Amino acid sequence: MKSSKYDFLWILVPLLLLAIWGNVSLGAIKIPQKELFLTFMSESDVKSSWVYIIQQYRVPKMVVSILVGVSLSVSGLLMQTLFRNPMAGPYVLGLSSGAGLGVALVLLGSSLLPIYLQELFQSAYAVVIASIIGSLLLLFSILLLARSVSNSMTLLIIGLMFGSFANSMVAVLTYYSSAEELKRFTFWSLGNLGNLSWTFILIFGIVTFVGVVLSICSVKSLDALMLGERYASSMGISIKKARVIIILATGILAGVCTAFVGPIAFVGLAVPHISRLLFKVSNHKEMIIVSSLIGAILMLFCDALTQFPGQSFILPINAITSILGAPLVIGLLLRKR
Template identity: 50%
Template sequence: MTPNTSYRLAFTIISVVAILCFITNISLGSSVIPWEDTLQSLLGGTIEKESWRHIIISYRLPKAFTAVIVGSGLGVSGLLMQTLFRNPLAGPYVLGLSSGASLGVAILVLGIHLSGIAAITFFVSKWSTILASSIGSILVLLSVIAISNKVRDTMAILIIGLMFSSITGGIVSVLSYFTPAEQLQQYTFWKLGSLGNLSWYDLGILSSMFIVGIILTILAIKPLNSLLLGENYARSLGVNIKKTRFLVIVATGLLAGSITAFAGPIAFIGLAVPHLTRQLFHSSDHKILLPAVILLGSIIMLCCDTVAQLPAMEITLPINAVTSLIGAPVVIWLLIRKRKMLF
């Protein structure tokens, strides 16, 4: 079997699995809806209970699409960071975007109490949280971009991103120390992540940011392949390192920043999915890895969300807890199975 034939077969299989996971995710929940009725509802056919159609269209379908965007977006962000820094432990939040978003939400939720404003429920809403998270991510992103133009060493940017995370984490710790339990609980709930709070309108905005991020990633595919062999080799091929670095950082900022703003900081997906994809496809070519990461990230996130829903039960688990419990063992298994990463 030729490599192209094996790739086509692999893409066909994971595409079918992604569709099956998508339908399964929609059909399972506190009330289990039969597959036949789920499909009929999506196709506009007749179903046994009309209330099921409302549940699917208004709640479960947006949540399933959110899972697809979150899984694929974080997977692509992780792939970009691992290639840019040539570091297998780099993830989508290595530039400090998650910490910046956390700081924005912490200032909103925890800072209101320190300012003496009692009506916290008036100020803390879904959109105010999204706005605060976005501002925090954007400020960190702009800082990283500004520094990247002055620093020649790519690894220095990685260290600077980690330092941003430490600084913002310290500020959040100080705010948390002086904040009562009620306000602190609201911040903790946001940190746990959620896929089910988005309406179709919210999903439209998130999708727009996701599409722009993916387009920028596609534009960077050829330079990314060159960077796999080192910056000096890429320069000898005529690759503009500064331009490529800027493109990758902006794409990661759009993908990881918007996802964090709308769904909260989701752990381990961005770190685990690129490694799992390389192991399955035995390739480091981004023309292969990019669509594979999008599909595999969607599958893993849909599976995590299905587990978090605890089908036929009234309670749900925090999505961040599920992704950590699944993602961490996957990374450990990959490291044990194959010590040499494909870079």
């Protein structure tokens, strides 16, 4: 029987379902598997405290983990293809730095405002809005330059300079900030998958869906760019138009992720490499699907490790993603050699 080009789904989909169940099962409070199952079946004889923990904390965090894994993995794949650079990631154009500057202005610069405005600027909504505005301003600046710059490497350098400038402004703000303000900003920069309302999660999901659809619409350009911009031009691809669409999709995916959960490290860089090494997929349509599934599985696994059963503390998600991601990619690369 001839094998299907989507045979990888038979491996990744069961792994994703297993990761979802494991993510919801694990936590500081141990909940029996039977009670967990009854909760999903809407049985009334389950303890109300367990129902609250599962429905109001674990399930939302599980959904956010999947959205983060998908958005960062796909955006990382787009950047690595556009710049033909294996070290490129979702934040290579400085989007996280722009978001960080927006958040820093709110969290670190609010003390300069009148007292009646300080409480408004320190709310969760203000942090999300500031992050979105910071990412969008930097994204639109890069998109304007993308139409006039002929070389993708030049655009990459410009993006890095934008990021460096934003980081410098953040450094200035941190120097004049109080210990409490620095603590809040540091907590945001470590990443946090919890504490999102279903309204925020719905917005996160819709925007991620738009970014993934835009990425899938660019698969022809992405496949051609893998062989270089000259080859893509000879195939009738408009390089400037393709570049703008790819950067826009990346900005949407990486920007919304940073806005809602903070800058998550290593996932967008590592997952495309893991996808290529584990599954010999031939085109970007398959790569987007594989990267999305592996990214979701990896984030669910990392999130489960942030809080061990019986422990009250929660480890930063960025620490777990880097600790697991770096050795995994190194091991796969060495095995390939």
